[in-house]
Amino acid sequence: MPVLLAPPEAPLLPELLREANVVGLDCEIAAFHEPMPRIRGLGSLLHAGETEISFLANPKLADQLAQCRAAAVILTPEAWQTLSDTPPTWHVVLCSQPYLMYALLAQWFDRHRIANLPTGIHPSAxxxxxxxxxxxxxxxxxxxxxxxxxxxxxxxxxxxxxxxxxxxxxxxxxxxxxxxxxxxxxxxxxxxxxxxxxxxxxxxxxxxxxxxxxxxxxxxxxxxxxxxxxxxxxxxxxxxxxxxxxxxxxxxxxxxxxxxxxxxxxxxxxxxxxxxxxxxxxxxxxxxxxxxxxxxxxxxxxxxxxxxxxxxxxxxxxxxxxxxxxTGVFPFGEHRDWQRNAAVLPQLAQLRRRLRRLEDAGPAAGQAKDS
Amino acid sequence: MPVLLAPPEAPLLPELLREANVVGLDCEIAAFHEPMPRIRGLGSLLHAGETEISFLANPKLADQLAQCRAAAVILTPEAWQTLSDTPPTWHVVLCSQPYLMYALLAQWFDRHRIANLPTGIHPSAxxxxxxxxxxxxxxxxxxxxxxxxxxxxxxxxxxxxxxxxxxxxxxxxxxxxxxxxxxxxxxxxxxxxxxxxxxxxxxxxxxxxxxxxxxxxxxxxxxxxxxxxxxxxxxxxxxxxxxxxxxxxxxxxxxxxxxxxxxxxxxxxxxxxxxxxxxxxxxxxxxxxxxxxxxxxxxxxxxxxxxxxxxxxxxxxxxxxxxxxxTGVFPFGEHRDWQRNAAVLPQLAQLRRRLRRLEDAGPAAGQAKDS
Amino acid sequence: MPVLLAPPEAPLLPELLREANVVGLDCEIAAFHEPMPRIRGLGSLLHAGETEISFLANPKLADQLAQCRAAAVILTPEAWQTLSDTPPTWHVVLCSQPYLMYALLAQWFDRHRIANLPTGIHPSAxxxxxxxxxxxxxxxxxxxxxxxxxxxxxxxxxxxxxxxxxxxxxxxxxxxxxxxxxxxxxxxxxxxxxxxxxxxxxxxxxxxxxxxxxxxxxxxxxxxxxxxxxxxxxxxxxxxxxxxxxxxxxxxxxxxxxxxxxxxxxxxxxxxxxxxxxxxxxxxxxxxxxxxxxxxxxxxxxxxxxxxxxxxxxxxxxxxxxxxxxTGVFPFGEHRDWQRNAAVLPQLAQLRRRLRRLEDAGPAAGQAKDS
Missing domain, CATH: 2.160.10.10 (Hexapeptide repeat proteins)
Structure with missing residues (x-):
C-alpha cells in the first residue's frame, strides 16, 4: 500500500506541480472543475485513488484512462487530443514528457517523506x-x-x-x-x-x-x-x-x-x-x-x-x-524435452566428427562442408 | 548438536504424545518396560540418544532400527509386524503416519523452546x-x-x-x-x-x-x-x-x-x-x-x-x-569433456545447416530429413 | 585507500621484518642508505608510497620495479641479480619466498590494527x-x-x-x-x-x-x-x-x-x-x-x-x-550469435536422429558412424 500524505500535508495540485518540476518542463493544468484538489500521492492509472495523481506515458495504456479514478492525470497534448469528447472526471495536466514528470513527482513525494524523518543524533548511538x-x-x-x-x-x-x-x-x-x-x-x-x-x-x-x-x-x-x-x-x-x-x-x-x-x-x-x-x-x-x-x-x-x-x-x-x-543462457523448456536434448550435449564434439566424416565420404563432399 | 530439554522440563512419553498430537492422529504406546521415560528431544534413528524419541517414516531405513538407542520409536503397525521377535530396547509407539507425528513432535519442541524465551519489551528497544x-x-x-x-x-x-x-x-x-x-x-x-x-x-x-x-x-x-x-x-x-x-x-x-x-x-x-x-x-x-x-x-x-x-x-x-x-540447466561433466563439447556450441547453427545440406544432397534426400 | 600506521606507531624496517617473520624465513636487508626507514604500510609495486614496503613475487612484474617508489622491496636473490647495476631508490630485502613474506607482513599489519581496537565489554551490550x-x-x-x-x-x-x-x-x-x-x-x-x-x-x-x-x-x-x-x-x-x-x-x-x-x-x-x-x-x-x-x-x-x-x-x-x-557452463558470445545457436538446442535430439539416419542411408554407412 503506497504511503499517502495526511490531508493537511497534501499540496494543492498547482503547488505540487510547481515544486516537483525542478527542471522546468512545460507542464500546464487544463483544469475543468473547482476546487483544485489536494494531492496525497501518486499512482498508476489503474490503481490511483481519488486523492492521487497519475500519468499516461505509454500510449498502449490509453485504454486505462476510461477507468482511471485519479484526481489528475498527466499526459501529452497529442494523447489528450486523440481522446473522446466526454470530459474526464480527472483534472488534465498536459506535459510533453509525462514519464519524466512522473519521476519528478515521485522524487518530490520521497523527499517530502525523508524531510519528515526524525533528525539529530539519537542518544543510543x-x-x-x-x-x-x-x-x-x-x-x-x-x-x-x-x-x-x-x-x-x-x-x-x-x-x-x-x-x-x-x-x-x-x-x-x-x-x-x-x-x-x-x-x-x-x-x-x-x-x-x-x-x-x-x-x-x-x-x-x-x-x-x-x-x-x-x-x-x-x-x-x-x-x-x-x-x-x-x-x-x-x-x-x-x-x-x-x-x-x-x-x-x-x-x-x-x-x-x-x-x-x-x-x-x-x-x-x-x-x-x-x-x-x-x-x-x-x-x-x-x-x-x-x-x-x-x-x-x-x-x-x-x-x-x-x-x-x-x-x-x-x-x-x-x-x-x-x-x-x-549472452550465454541455456534456454529452458518442458522438463522432458530438456532431458532429451541435454543428453546430446556430452556428444556434441562426437556429432561434429560424425558430420565431418559424412561430408568427406558423401557424394556432396567438397561442396557441403563449410568449415 | 540438537538442543535438549533439561530433565525437569522433559515430559513423560505419554504426556508428550498427547500434547504434540494436536490433530488427533491415531497414536498408541506399545510399551514393554517401566518406568515411562522422560523425553528430552527428538532425533533420527542413527543419532537419537537414550533420552530422545525417534521415528521410522521411510521403510528403507528399517535396518537402522537395530542400532537405534532412542528411548522410543514411532512406526507404523505394519513396520512393527515385519520386525524380528527380539524385543527392542526402545518403547514402541504405533502410528499410521509416523512422518506427520514427527512433524508434530518437532513443532512441540520448538513451541516449548519459544515459550521459554524472554517476554516483554526490553528497555533498550x-x-x-x-x-x-x-x-x-x-x-x-x-x-x-x-x-x-x-x-x-x-x-x-x-x-x-x-x-x-x-x-x-x-x-x-x-x-x-x-x-x-x-x-x-x-x-x-x-x-x-x-x-x-x-x-x-x-x-x-x-x-x-x-x-x-x-x-x-x-x-x-x-x-x-x-x-x-x-x-x-x-x-x-x-x-x-x-x-x-x-x-x-x-x-x-x-x-x-x-x-x-x-x-x-x-x-x-x-x-x-x-x-x-x-x-x-x-x-x-x-x-x-x-x-x-x-x-x-x-x-x-x-x-x-x-x-x-x-x-x-x-x-x-x-x-x-x-x-x-x-528445466534449462547445462549438464556438468569432467572439465576436459565439457571443454570439447562446449566448443561446438558456437557452431550449432552451422552444424544444422551442414546437416541439412547433406540431407538435400545425399541419396536419402527427401526421406532422411524431418524438419 | 589502504590504512597506514601513524608515524610514531610505524616500526623501523628491520624491526618489522623480525616481528612479521614468525616462521623463520631467510630474510636479509641489503640496505644501501641510512637512515633505516619507518614502514607505515604495505603496497603493490605500482602503488606503494615512500613509507611503504612492497614485494616482487611474480617475475613478470619485474618491469614495475623501475617505477616503484616504495621504501623497501622484497625480492629473491635471483631476481635481484638480474636487475641492472643502477642502485634502486628502495631498500633491498632479499628473501627466497617473497609471496609468503608478503603474507606474513600483511598479517602483521592486520594484527597490529586489531590489537589497537577497543577491548572490554561495552556497556550497551x-x-x-x-x-x-x-x-x-x-x-x-x-x-x-x-x-x-x-x-x-x-x-x-x-x-x-x-x-x-x-x-x-x-x-x-x-x-x-x-x-x-x-x-x-x-x-x-x-x-x-x-x-x-x-x-x-x-x-x-x-x-x-x-x-x-x-x-x-x-x-x-x-x-x-x-x-x-x-x-x-x-x-x-x-x-x-x-x-x-x-x-x-x-x-x-x-x-x-x-x-x-x-x-x-x-x-x-x-x-x-x-x-x-x-x-x-x-x-x-x-x-x-x-x-x-x-x-x-x-x-x-x-x-x-x-x-x-x-x-x-x-x-x-x-x-x-x-x-x-x-564444469558445466554455457559459453557466452555476442548476443546475435548466441541467439542463432541457442535456437538449435531444442532440436539436438532430433539432429542426432537425422545424423544417424544419414549415416545409415549414406554410402559411408557402417564406416562413418561410431556410436
Missing part, C-alpha cells in the same frame, strides 16, 4: 570522540561510529548503521537502516546505501599451506581499502570487499541492485549498472556505462571494455574488448 | 510514541519501532529488529533477530521472518539521463508499498523490494528460503514456494502453488501460470502459460 | 546473566548475548553481534560487526565471521498439507543444530542453516566466501573452500579439500568425494565419486 560528525548530520538509534570516522554534512544514517574506524561518508548521503562499513572505507557524496549492505569485508584470499600442513589454507590478510565514488546507489544485502593490497574501486554514478557480490580489487567504471544477484570475482575490471543483467557471473582477473552489456544469467569467463551485448 | 504495540507482544533488545508502526497481538520480535514508519506486522508472528522492515510494509498474521531479511527496500529503477548527462542515471523514487499475506515464511538474508508505484505483493502461505531476491512490483500467488538463491526480476507475476528450484532466475515482466514447477538452476526468460515442470 | 564470558573477551556496542551462551577466551565480537541462547564460540575467534548466531550453534576456535553472517536459521522444510488444505504447506520445525569446526572463515552475508533433526556440520579449516548459502543437514569436509555466491542444497555431503567456484549450485541429497574441484557457475546435479575438475 555510540560515537567515538575522535569521529567527525559534520553539520546537519542525522544519526539513528543504535548506530556505532568508530574512531576517526568522518560523516560529512547533510548525511543521514538510519537506525543501527555501523561506520568502522577511519571510514569516510561524503555529504548528503542516505544510509538506510543497518548498513555496515568496515574500517577505512571511503564513499562519496550523495550516495544511497540500503539495509544489509556490507562494505569493506575481507576479500577471499588464501594461500595453500606447504609441507606437512598441505591441504590447509593460510589467510592472506586483506589490508587494501575500498573507495567508492559520488552518486552511487547500492542495494539491500549487497557486499563489496576491500582490496587485498591495493583498493577495490567503484566509480561515480554506479548503481548496484540487491544481493550483488563485488570481490576484492575489482574496479568498476563510472555509471555502470548491475541488476540483482550478480557476482564479480576478484581483480576484474569493468568499464564505464556497462549494464550487467541479473544473476550474471563475471569471472576473476578479466577486463570488460566500456559499454559492454551482459544479458541476465550469463557467465562471462573471458575478456570482452568490444562494446556490445553478450 | 527504541519505540516511537505513536507506534501501536498490542497485547502480548515481545520486543527484544535494541529493536527500533518507528512512528505509526503497528505490531499486532502475540507477535514476537527478536533482538535488533527494525520496523519502519507506518509498517504493520500481523498477529502471532515471529521475527527472529535482525529483521529490517522499511516504512509502509504490511505483513500478515503468523508470519515467520528470519535474520537478515530486508523488506521494502527501494526497487532498482533508473532512467537514462538525457542530453549532456547521457550515460548517467536518474533515480526513479520508489514510492509503492509491499504487502505480504498471512502464514508467510521468509528465509535468512532474503530481500523483497517495495513497488515503484503500485505494490509488490506476496500471497498467503508463500514460503521463501534464504537469500532470495524479489524485485519491485512482483506478484507471487498463494502457497508458492521458492528454494534458496532464486532471483525474480521486476514486475513478474508468478501464479499460485508454484515451486521454484534453488538458484533459478526469473526474468522481468513475465507471467507464470499457477502450478508451474521450475527446476533448480533454470533461467526462465519467457512466459509460462501451462502448468508443468520446466 | 546486553548479556544474559547465565552466559559465560571467558577471560580476555571483547564485546562491542549493542551486542546481545543470550542465556547460556559461551564466549571462549580471547574472542572478540564487533558491534551489534547476536549470540543466541546456548550457542558456543571457541577461543581466539573474531566476529566482525553484526554477526548473528541463532540458539544452539557451536563454532570452534580461531574462527573469523564477517558482517551479515547468519548461522543456524531454520532450514527450508515443509510438508504438503493433506486433504482440504492441499496446496498449502506445513512447517517442519527445524530442531537440529549447527556445528562448525576450528579455523573456519565465513564471508559477509553468508548463511548456514541449522539441521532439521540432525546437525548441519562444517569441518575444520573450511573457508566460505561471501553470500554463500549452505542448507540444512549439509556436511562439508575439512579444508574445503567455496567462492562467493555458491548454493548447497539440503543434506548434501561435500568431501574434504574440495574447491567450489563462485556462483556454483550443488543440488540436494548428493555426495561429492574428497578433492573434487567445481568450476565457477556450474550446476552439480548428481553424485561425484571421483576426484577431479568438473
Amino acid at each position: 555510540v560515537i567515538h570522540e575522535s569521529a567527525r560528525i559534520e553539520a546537519g548530520v542525522s544519526i539513528g538509534p543504535h548506530c556505532v561510529i568508530e574512531a576517526g570516522a568522518v560523516i560529512a554534512a547533510g548525511t543521514r544514517l538510519g537506525p543501527a548503521c555501523i561506520v568502522g574506524a577511519g571510514s569516510v561518508i561524503g555529504a548528503d548521503s542516505l544510509l538506510h537502516a543497518r548498513v555496515t562499513l568496515y574500517h577505512g572505507v571511503h564513499i562519496g557524496a550523495r550516495s544511497i546505501l540500503h539495509s544489509g549492505v556490507v562494505l569493506g569485508a575481507d576479500g577471499f584470499g588464501f594461500a595453500p599451506m606447504p609441507g606437512e600442513q598441505a591441504g590447509a589454507w593460510a589467510k592472506i590478510a586483506q589490508i587494501g581499502g575500498l573507495v567508492i565514488g559520488d552518486d552511487v546507489e547500492i542495494g539491500a544485502n549487497t557486499t563489496v570487499d576491500r582490496g587485498a593490497l591495493d583498493d577495490t574501486r567503484i566509480g561515480n554514478g554506479v548503481k548496484l541492485d540487491n544481493q550483488i557480490m563485488v570481490a576484492h580489487n575489482v574496479v568498476i567504471g563510472d555509471h555502470t549498472a548491475m541488476a540483482a544477484c550478480v557476482g564479480v570475482a576478484g581483480s576484474t575490471q569493468i568499464g564505464s556505462r556497462c549494464t550487467i543483467g541479473g544473476a550474471s557471473m563475471i569471472s576473476g582477473h578479466l577486463v570488460l571494455a566500456d559499454d559492454v552489456h551482459v544479458s541476465g544469467g550469463t557467465a562471462i569467463t573471458s575478456n570482452v574488448s568490444k562494446p556490445g551485448r553478450y | 527504541v519505540i516511537h510514541e505513536s507506534a501501536r504495540i498490542e497485547a502480548g507482544v515481545s520486543i527484544g533488545p535494541h529493536c527500533v519501532i518507528e512512528a505509526g508502526a503497528v505490531i499486532a497481538a502475540g507477535t514476537r520480535l527478536g533482538p535488533a529488529c527494525i520496523v519502519g514508519a507506518g509498517s504493520v506486522i500481523g498477529a502471532d508472528s515471529l521475527l527472529h533477530a535482525r529483521v529490517t522492515l522499511y516504512h509502509g510494509v504490511h505483513i500478515g498474521a503468523r508470519s515467520i521472518l528470519h535474520s537478515g531479511v530486508v523488506l521494502g527496500a527501494d526497487g532498482f529503477g533508473f532512467a537514462p539521463m538525457p542530453g549532456e548527462q547521457a550515460g548517467a542515471w536518474a533515480k526513479i523514487a520508489q514510492i509503492g508499498g509491499l504487502v505480504i499475506g498471512d502464514d508467510v515464511e521468509i528465509g535468512a538474508n532474503t530481500t523483497v523490494d517495495r513497488g515503484a508505484l503500485d505494490d509488490t505483493r506476496i500471497g498467503n502461505g508463500v514460503k521463501l528460503d534464504n537469500q532470495i531476491m524479489v524485485a519491485h512490483n512482483v506478484v507471487i500467488g498463494d502457497h508458492t514456494a521458492m528454494a534458496a538463491c532464486v532471483g525474480v526480476a521486476g514486475s513478474t507475476q508468478i501464479g499460485s502453488r508454484c515451486t521454484i528450484g534453488g538458484a533459478s532466475m526469473i526474468s522481468g515482466h513475465l507471467v507464470l501460470a499457477d502450478d508451474v514447477h521450475v527446476s533448480g538452476g533454470t533461467a526462465i526468460t519467457s512466459n509460462v502459460s501451462k502448468p508443468g515442470r520446466y | 546486553v548479556i544474559h546473566e547465565s552466559a559465560r564470558i571467558e577471560a580476555g573477551v571483547s564485546i562491542g556496542p549493542h551486542c546481545v548475548i543470550e542465556a547460556g551462551a559461551v564466549i571462549a577466551a580471547g574472542t572478540r565480537l564487533g558491534p551489534a553481534c547476536i549470540v543466541g541462547a546456548g550457542s558456543v564460540i571457541g577461543a581466539d575467534s573474531l566476529l566482525h560487526a553484526r554477526v548473528t548466531l541463532y540458539h544452539g550453534v557451536h563454532i570452534g576456535a580461531r574462527s573469523i565471521l564477517h558482517s551479515g553472517v547468519v548461522l543456524g536459521a531454520d532450514g527450508f522444510g515443509f510438508a504438503p498439507m493433506p486433504g482440504e488444505q492441499a496446496g498449502a504447506w506445513a512447517k517442519i520445525a527445524q530442531i537440529g543444530g549447527l556445528v562448525i569446526g576450528d579455523d573456519v572463515e565465513i564471508g559477509a552475508n553468508t548463511t548456514v542453516d541449522r539441521g532439521a533433526l540432525d546437525d548441519t556440520r562444517i569441518g575444520n579449516g573450511v573457508k566460505l566466501d561471501n553470500q554463500i548459502m549452505v542448507a540444512h543437514n549439509v556436511v562439508i569436509g575439512d579444508h574445503t573452500a567455496m567462492a562467493a555466491c555458491v548454493g548447497v542444497a539440503g543434506s548434501t555431503q561435500i568431501g574434504s579439500r574440495c574447491t567450489i567456484g563462485g556462483a556454483s549450485m550443488i543440488s540436494g541429497h548428493l555426495v561429492l568425494a574428497d578433492d573434487v574441484h567445481v568450476s565457477g557457475g556450474t550446476a552439480i546435479t548428481s553424485n561425484v565419486s571421483k576426484p577431479g575438475r568438473y
